[in-house]
Amino acid sequence: MNSLTPELMLQLTMLVPVLAIAGILLTGRSENVREAVSVIASLIVLALVIGLYNTFKAGIAVEVNWFEIMPGLSLSFRLEAMGMIFALVAGVLWLVTIFYAIGYMRSHHEENQTRFYACFALAIGSVFGVAFASNLFTLFIFYEVLTLSTYPLVTHAGTAEAKKGGRTYLGILLGTSIAFFLFAILGTYFVAGTLEFTQGGVFPAGTSVAVGGALLVLFVFGVGKAAIMPFHRWLPAAMVAPTPVSALLHAVAVVKAGVFTLLKVGTFIFGLDFLNELPTTDALLYLAGASVIIASLIAMRQDNLKKRLAYSTVSQLSYITAGMLLATDAGITGGAMHIAMHAFGKITLFFCAGAILVTLHKTDVSQLRGIGWQMPVTMAAFLIGTLSIIGLPPTGGSWSKWFLLSGALDADQMFIMGVLMLSSLLNIAYLLPIPILAFFPPADGVARPAIKEAPLPSLLALSFTALMCLVLFVFPQPLYELAASITQ
């Protein structure tokens, strides 16, 4: 690895997945070779990301410029703490998800698997583009590639329902990104003259707070991937996708690209000081708080397990949006940490949901009573994931919630503190009964069913992510250091 310069490594994180697409398409005939390509590519990418992390820790600045399209509008990348967190999460979870997908897709006898793995690779490549983008323009490009490359994954089943879901998905994501996000980018460029992510923001002193406030509104609604209400409907609609897609893309890559963008915009385009002065920050904060509560309430009423998890994601994403809007160091730190913590927790839950589907063919919460005896490992992992989402020790989720709460305290936002507390209770109400009921004994006189676990690759994957939730509770230090260094 010594001959690899950090600059090259950074570019390879995007190029290796793209090269993998060619490999996947060429080897599409033979399943094993095709999956081997995916696994090898994800291993390489993980190694690259870890290499980059070591470089970053050593304090070496890494910048790459591809080309300049117009003066001040270039395609370029830079290594930075927040992007590092996102890249690490995506790198680790891609590998895990590939393993999971191999088990899931085969035992579910899905069709068009070659297209599936190819689009998957493209989506991951663009996630790294988003993570390492050094300006809003570059970020926007990869943001759109991510939307387009995940559309075939959402409509994978090819049924009328999948098409309808896909249309909602594309309509909202593309619509908000062009009508609001791009508009906000153009407005920012017009006012500030640059789109470069800069510590402390890019707006010159004396920028009118009215313009800034309007731009903030456009950003928050324009980044549809952050799923703030009322632009959240694409996420439940996307649940028609195969479970590995829901798991990686709609618990990790796509939604996290959204909140990641918002954190970036808040910290490096507006800057926390300017953010505090804006007249719209508080209103948006309340909207994010309302999103948290309303989405939780809707989640309670969903019987379909994946839909329930989707609404739970909507609610959790608004935690991070709120973290940005609090405009305090602790809020940003908590938001960035929550990107990682929620990712591991929610992907575990989705993995479990998929495992239940392929093994027992059950999709609804009401059918899950007592299945813990059949799938003990899966449901144990589900319990750990649930605890992490709620934010209870001994899981990683408790740390990010801690920082978000302290951020709310710093900003003197009692409303958000209340929202976070209430949301934890709601989480308990709609998630915790699932694993608990799963371990209830069967009715009297009925024999306890034999153990019937998920396919081994899938089982390994979900055990690993559940384990990570626990590990992140005991060793949150590296993640915290990264997150805390964002605003410095």
Add this chain to the structure above:
Amino acid sequence: MIVHLSVLQVIIPLIAAPICLLLRKSELAWAFATLVAFMTLAVSVALLSQVMQSGPVSYELGGWEAPWGIEYRVDMLNAPLLVLISAISALALLASRTSIENEIPENRHTFFYIAWLLCMAGLLGITATGDAFNVFVFLEISSLATYTLIALGKDRRALWASFQYLVAGTIGATFILIGIGLMYVMTGTLNMADLAQRLPDVENTKTVFTAFAFLIVGVCMKLALFPLHLWLPNAYTFAPSIVTTFLAATATKVAVYVMIRFIFDVFGFEFSFTHFPLQEVLLTLGIAGIFVASVVAIYQDNLKRMLAYSSVAQVGYIMLGISFASQTGIMATLLHMLNHGLMKGALFLALAAVVYRMGIAQLSQMHGIASRMPLTMAAFLIGGLSLIGVPLTVGFISKWYLVSAALENGWWPVAAAILLGSLLSVVYIWRVIEVAYFKPVSESTPDVKEAPAALLIPMWILVLANLYFGIETSLTVGVSQMAAADLFGGLR
């Protein structure tokens, strides 16, 4: 040789047309016409590089001095357009032999190439000349040739479409002639530069006002500004596909050029924008055109008609740029003229390939067609993304400058309208992508093969140009910027 470049630009295709008649055989005529088109392309590129190096090139036809004789004048404004016209013409001609095989009867092939060369000569002539009356002459040459080309379409409705265009086009041309005539009455000159000098003395007369009004309305007819666009959808739909490609990429742009030339150079910025509510009119009609035409495009099943309506919408964007009445605005207009030529060229060539294989470009019969014609549909996809204005394509660059120009004027709602217009184009492009890529092949999908190389190569050259000029913008942006600066530097 070099000094004659600007007239050679027009003369070569003009003389080549009758020679074509002598060749008779279809293949020979095609080879000759294509050769001629590439020669004109070489000339136009040489002209552009000369203009970029040493400023405007002026040529006196027959050696008669400017105000009396006819002057050809190539500057930063029209040189890039000359390149666009001849490049699209050359590429389209490359594909034409294959494309017209099924669309035009064998015995009319020679006429097709003759009409094509005449049309091209006309369009180049309008662009290169510095003489107002000459504009009208070449306008008629190109229009008559265009009516012929459209009427060659396989469907009998092509005749009706051609006649419809003939009526609309003649009204437009007559209005332009009336305008030019009135200007001549007041100033006694037809040379544009000379007109620009003499008009200020008489500019507060009703005659000059009338001249301006006639001229602008006539040109708007030719460039299909909403609601004067009614001839365009039929003409584009029923003309042979390759003709549509050529017309969509060049003809309306030439009319826009005439408009800009007269507004900014001949009448002058101040006269045009202070004495006339030009800004309000163009702004309103431009935005109305964008929305109405885009919405109509969404409901079309025939893809040629869909793209035709999209062209009307794009004319709306181009007009918006003029209505901003600022240097950035006009620069965005010029840029979008070139860029739109590239994207519509690529899109219509892709449709020409579809029509070549399927006989018709009907969306309802294209379920899963992307698996049968992957390269063609990939070209359509990229062209479509460019039309929407996705980054890394030319469409994004022009939208970017258009919105910047709107923001510069402080017109936030207009900027929002431009982006909303893009959303509508997402809808009509995505309909096609969804059907072609994600619908399974059904029984109504004809069993077709990928298009032949003769169509694919020009198509992909244009597609790659869409990407190249979307990334490496220094040439197109630089040229448009210089032209816009020239137009505003000449402010009186």
